[in-house]
Amino acid sequence: MDEESSDVVRRDRFSGGPARGFLSSMDADERIFEADLAVDRAHVVMLAERGIVTDDEAGEILAALSGVEEAGYDALPDGEDVHASIETAVIERIGPVGGKMHTARSRNDEVATCIRYRLREDVLETLRATLVLRETLLERANEHVETVMPGYTHLQPAQPTTVAHYLLSYEQAVARDTERLLDAYGRIDRCPLGAAAFAGTPFDVDRERTAALLGFGATRASGTNGDASNGSDGVLGNSMDAVSSRDFLLETSGALSNLAITLSGLAEDLIGFANRGHVELADDYASTSSIMPQKKNPDTLELVRATAGDASAGTSGLLSTLKGLPRAYNRDLQRATPHAWETVDAVSEATDVAAGAVATAEWDESSLAAAAAEGFSTATGVADALAMEGLPFRTAHELVARASEAGSDYAALEAAAEELLDEPLDAYVSRKAIEEALDPVESVASRDSRGGPAPDAVRDRLEAVRGGIAADGEAVDELEGAIIRADDALAEEVRTFV
Incomplete structure (x- = not known):
């Protein structure tokens, strides 16, 4: 950055002092760099279409944004946040006309839009991970429909069941976690852009257009999670709520915490079964001791189990930060978002690891059969x-x-x-x-009520599970497709100006 240039927001008056670094969010903002560029482009295209800037001005700004993207995040000038830094970089490239990019908007609606834009991608990635885990549980269950195992309550032998019945119990739980994330996605998928600082703008903006260019509103277009009070077009209806609300972060973090708790239970079970010799974890999902060469420790599953603590801490952090905030925008919100990023990263990775551990684990059928009758379980x-x-x-x-x-x-x-x-x-x-x-085998076979462990009941359930996974996969495909189509449409619009 040239020594003479300064942050377009701070300027010289607010450029010094010991609190500058404390105010900055640049360390965390790299995550939304691409999102911010997309939001900038959509906004500039809309400004040109509404005659608020000329086509030539839009072309200059959009070309400068491409240069900023090519240079990368690390080349951005110093700034209070990524939004101001990108704007500063644009102005440095093309002069004062770059300042027209910020016409009819505020950092408040800009950052709220960027967070939602990026979070959609992260939630879709986690949804994909839940689908892989569910498919893995289904595949392994299909292999063990008749493999009898002990079932426990209070960690004591209770009744015999089957490995398939056990694994499908977790598939059903993860299916609800998938459902919760899909529901949360519907409320992430609403666009705040155009709300400005909180009181709207006198410029003749088209909020529906920017929402469409950014791919917001796919869930309502498909008839999912529609809410007339928020608009059926992907636009958040009230401008004050649009910039100040972070309930979508809290809802997403809560759904992720629930998924983490499901994973924690699965990990604890597998750790216990490995300890009893009922299951052998693959070496890729285990470790050994630095001093005891005979050890094979379920380290990855222990970390999966611990992820529930990370997720609940993130949700608690969000709750504490958001509690009692007045309308509309407050800088406290800068501290809220990292809790959501950390939670989604930790839980998505743990879901991948759990799926891998389940896929590669080997169940000891003879050990399970012997243990199935222990404690007078029949x-x-x-x-x-x-x-x-x-x-x-x-x-x-x-x-x-x-x-x-x-x-x-x-x-x-x-x-x-x-x-x-x-x-x-x-x-x-x-x-x-x-x-x-x-007889444990006959005992299991007799329990043929719907959802029970009898082989025929489990086989019926397998078919229903396959259908549920396929349906959720189609929903995720549709949401991903809407974003891809919007990205392509925005790129095409940009090309008409550059």
């Missing part, structure tokens, strides 16, 4: 078998509870029946039915 199945023959379930529950004090075989159950009912057990149910109920 006790509920025996009680159900008795209840299905007419014995009150609470009586059946007591009978099996008494038997469990002596053992988990037919003899223990028979003795408990004589004691509690004064009748032999086979007066209520055949020995064959009881022995089938005691």
Whole structure:
């Protein structure tokens, strides 16, 4: 930067003092450099179309913006933020006419638009990661429809289930996380540009045009998350709310935190199963000790588990920063956005790692089968078998509870029946039915209610899961396609001036 030049916002009056670095957001703004250039271009195209600047002036500004982009972020002159630095760079290249780029807008609506523009991309990346994880869970479940495993409550053996049933439980949870992110995307996908500082502008701007050039409003165009109070065209209706609201950051961070909690549970389970010898993690997702050569540690999954802490911290930071802020714009908001960036980065990466760990893990079927009967895990199945023959379930529950004090075989159950009912057990149910109920494989097979672990019920669920993943994938494709088409259309408009 030339020594004579100065930030277009600060100028000489506000260019010194110890607080300059404290005010600057340049360290964090590299993330929205490309977004800012896109917003600048859309705004200049609209200004020219409305006759607010001439076509020649627009051409000069747009050519200068291309030069700024080619030079890169590191070549920007010193500035309070990326927005002022880009404008300064444009003015340095073409003179005072570059200052017309900022006509009919403020940094307030500019930064709010840039954040939303970039966050859409980040959320779509995370959505892709959730789809990969869901597909991985589905594929592994399909391999283990009949692989019996122990199920736990309170970390104690509870009832036998299958690996497929277990994995699909997480697919269903991640599917809801996908849904939450898609919902959040619909509220990110609204354009603040044209709101100016907060009170609009006297210039004859076309807010709908800039929103369309930047690809905002795709969710409403497709009939998703429409909200008449905010406009059906991708434009935030109230100019004061447009520049001051960051609830879309909070909502997104909350959805990401929920996903991180889902991942944390999955990681904890796999760590526990690896500890018991039920699953072998691939070397790529494990590590060893610096001193104990025999160790194989589930380090990546431990970090996935910890990501829930990072995400909740980001959400908490946002909540604390946004609490009690007056309308309209306040500089506190500069501190809010990095919480969202850090959260989306951490959770997206953790989702990728979790998918890789699940895809490469090897389940030990013999170990799982042996553990499936531990702790008299088929006790509920025996009680159900008795209840299905007419014995009150609470009586059946007591009978099996008494038997469990002596053992988990037919003899223990028979003795408990004589004691509690004064009748032999086979007066209520055949020995064959009881022995089938005691068998983990048969116990699982009997649980064929919708959503249950029986192989046929799981196979039915597999088909529904495939359909859900495909539908969500199409939704993400549509949203990505809308952004790509808008980028292409904006580039074409720019070419008509340059």
